[in-house]
Amino acid sequence: MRVAFELSLEHPTLPRADALAAIEAEGVAVRGVSFTPEILIVDAVRPPKRALERVALSRYVDRVLALGPWPSILRATARIDAHRETFRVRAHGPFTAEEKRVLERRVGAVIGRTGRVDLDAPEREFRLLRYGDGFLFGEVLYEVERSAMEARKVARRPFSMPISLHPKLARALVNLSRCPRGGRILDPFCGTGGIAIEAARLGMRAFASDLVEKxxxxxxxxxxxxxxxxxxxxxxxxxxxxxxxxxxxxATDPPYGRAASTRGERIGSLYRRAFAAFRDLLPRGGFAAVVLPSEEAIRIGEEFLRLEEAHTLRVHRTLARTFCAFVRGSR
Ligand SMILES: C[S@@+](CC[C@H](N)C(=O)[O-])C[C@H]1O[C@@H](n2cnc3c(N)ncnc32)[C@H](O)[C@@H]1O
Structure with missing residues (x-):
């Protein structure tokens, strides 16, 4: 089954890494992977339902019905039997409003032979996307709960501070840790608890600690x-x-210097102690997903664990935060 993740484009590599890590965490057997900057296609042996439900930085996940030039899309459309159910077709991508309308109408007219259009609350939803020089035609399997994650935003919680990670980034970090559902996951710099919330929501057994009792x-x-x-x-x-x-x-977001408190300890010393603890706590092959402020901090991590991937997000001119996944090797 080919599944397409419509990436959120909030970053050039992190949304793709988020989806791939979710797939890996849930142990989905994969035959192949291909992607454009906007879409990741995964050819999975079985429907990867649990992996889809945890992605943070995609908008929709679709079952791929056809991929290629326009005539092959129309042929695939003609094979669909909507069984009298209601449906909607949405074109999304670098099309003008007029092009979108034409594409949606042409596909809608064919599916309309066996189903009924409902633009507000359809039973089935089809997507027409640009993929390379051609199109991707898919049916929505899962809509990522972006508005629910927005609603869990820090300012709306009973306890929050400016240090808090956005829920979608906290969830992406949990995915980068490759923790399976039901697995034990730790945030030892929990702050306002955003990472533990996302981990617990994804059905993990979360441990959250911090130096500060408050x-x-x-x-x-x-x-x-x-x-x-x-x-x-x-x-x-x-x-x-x-x-x-x-x-x-x-999965953790340690203090990154100036603003965050380390009770006077030099940041390099704190990171060395933290990564030594991570190595003690993880099994061989276990992952630590850590947000780090500098190349120097990443090098410290590499003294203890192997760096698997790194995605740098520029917060403002002088602050960049790199979402890293480290793995404990056999040392
Ligand atoms: C950047 S904040 C974490 C923010 C968190 N991800 C959130 O969403 O709220 C870093 C946290 O590390 C804690 N901290 C500082 N030094 C520590 C230490 N030595 N051991 C454990 N926690 C420490 C701070 O109290 C602070 O809450």
Missing amino acids: MVRGTASVLDHYGLQAETFVADVGDVPRRIPNVDAI
Whole structure:
């Protein structure tokens, strides 16, 4: 089954990495992968339902019905039996409004032989996209809950601070950690709890700790507000391996310097202690997804774990944050 992720284009590589990591985390067997800057196509052996439900940085995930020049799209359209169900066709991509209307009408007219158009609440939704020089024709399998993630935005939670990660980035980080559903995941710099919230929502067993008691209490209250479960405790990152058993994965956003508090410790020393703890806590092959502020910080991570991928997001002129995935090797 070929599945197309309509990438959110918020970053050149992170949305694709988010989808691929979700697929890997759920153990989906994949025959092949291809992509354009806008769309990632994964040829999966079985329908990857659980992986689709965790992606953060895509808009829709579609079952691919046809891929190629316009005549092959029309031929595929003619094979669809809508079984009298209601449907909608949406063209999306670098088309003018007029081109979109024409494409939607032509495909809609063919499917309309066996189904009924409903633009507001259709039972089935078809997508027509640009793919390279041709088109992709697909049926929506999953619409990513972008508005729900927006609603969980920090400012609307009972406890929040400017340091909080946006829920969609927190979820992408959880995906980069490759933690499977039901797996044990740790955020030892939990701050306002955004990463633990997304992990718990995805059905993981979350552990969240922080050096500052107010943060831990805040995280516990936010989890409670959403009716989610996680184990929260106050700890310096270096003590976490003595406090909990091993975890399957780590997803975390450590202090990045000036604004964030380290209680006077130099940032390099804190990162060395943190990565040593991550190596102790992870099994071989386990991932730590970490947001880091500099190349220097990444090099420190590489003293302890192997860097698998890195995606840099520029926040403003002097602040860049790199979403890294490290893996514990056999050392
Ligand atoms: C950038 S913030 C985390 C933000 C978090 N991702 C969120 O969405 O709110 C870093 C956190 O690390 C905590 N911290 C600083 N030094 C620490 C240490 N040695 N051990 C554990 N936590 C520490 C700070 O209290 C702060 O809450």
